[in-house]
Amino acid sequence: MEGEIIFNIDVMLAKRKMGLTELAQRVGITPANMSILKTGKARAVRISTLAKLCEALNCQPGDLLEYRKE
Amino acid sequence: MEGEIIFNIDVMLAKRKMGLTELAQRVGITPANMSILKTGKARAVRISTLAKLCEALNCQPGDLLEYRKE
DNA sequence: ATTAATTTATCGTTTTTCGATAAATATATA
DNA sequence: TATATATTTATCGAAAAACGATAAATTAAT
Numbered sequence: 113m114e115g116e117i118i119f120n121i122d123v124m125l126a127k128r129k130m131g132l133t134e135l136a137q138r139v140g141i142t143p144a145n146m147s148i149l150k151t152g153k154a155r156a157v158r159i160s161t162l163a164k165l166c167e168a169l170n171c172q173p174g175d176l177l178e179y180r181k182e
Numbered sequence: 183m184e185g186e187i188i189f190n191i192d193v194m195l196a197k198r199k200m201g202l203t204e205l206a207q208r209v210g211i212t213p214a215n216m217s218i219l220k221t222g223k224a225r226a227v228r229i230s231t232l233a234k235l236c237e238a239l240n241c242q243p244g245d246l247l248e249y250r251k252e
Numbered sequence: 253a254t255t256a257a258t259t260t261a262t263c264g265t266t267t268t269t270c271g272a273t274a275a276a277t278a279t280a281t282a
Numbered sequence: 283t284a285t286a287t288a289t290t291t292a293t294c295g296a297a298a299a300a301c302g303a304t305a306a307a308t309t310a311a312t
Contacts, residue, residue: 115237117229133288145270147290156228156268156300159187166249167185174244179236202258215301217259226269226299259308267300277290282283 115181121150124169124176138168185251191220194239194246208238 125135136146139161148154149161165176195205206216209231218224219231235246 115233117233117236117243131288132290141269142271142273143289144273144291148269151290153291154229154269156226158226158269158299159224161269162247163185163187163249166187167251172244172249173187173247174242177232177243177247179233179242181237203256211300212302212304213258214260214304218300221259223260224300228268228300231300253312255310255312257308257310259306261306262304263302265300265302267298269296269298271294271296273293275290275292277288279286279288281286 115179117152118178118180119150119152119154120176120178121146121165121169124171125150128169130169135165135168139164185249187222188248188250189220189222189224190246190248191216191235191239194241195220198239200239205235205238209234 121135125132132146132150133143136143139146141161149157149165162173162176165171166173169175191205195202202216202220203213206213209216211231219227219235232243232246235241236243239245
């Protein structure tokens with residue numbers, strides 16, 4: 113029925129051997145807010161934040177977001 | 183410098199031979215708002231909307247969003 | 253020319269981000 | 283163990299933005 117969007121920020125952080133706090137600093141948001149994004153509790157994302165995430169992790173939106181239908 | 187996020191909804195619509203109006207209906211937003219998303223004028227996206235887009239177009243977020251650095 | 257589809261714009265309401273902050277929890281390290 | 287560090291969770295408030303409703307303008311198709 114209804115699928116869901118999965119955040120794979122944790123996967124990219126692991127690949128880059130980077131911590132959440134460092135990523136938060138690079139993106140320019142607080143670690144607390146980055147944690148919300150990482151753990152999939154965000155209900156929306158600003159395009160500017162997504163762009164900065166891609167920049168900081170040198171990746172594509174598709175590396176950070178995944179659609180899983182169940 | 184700063185990269186940008188590109189929306190490829192138009193590409194997916196073309197692949198699916200689907201119109202913007204039909205997509206809007208399937209996703210449950212007005213054609214006017216879908217146009218804003220499609221033309222890259224949105225400054226944020228709700229995760230729920232992204233999920234419905236993926237559902238309606240049977241695709242992944244990576245098919246709809248692209249990061250281009252310049 | 254007429255119809256349909258898409259885009260652009262504005263208003264008001266609701267939702268959400270995000271900073272700031274604090275506290276709780278987990279993880280690592282001496 | 284104790285201590286420091288990292289991550290998560292939660293709350294508040296302000297600013298930003300989605301989105302519906304709506305109308306008008308523009309474009310495409312017939």
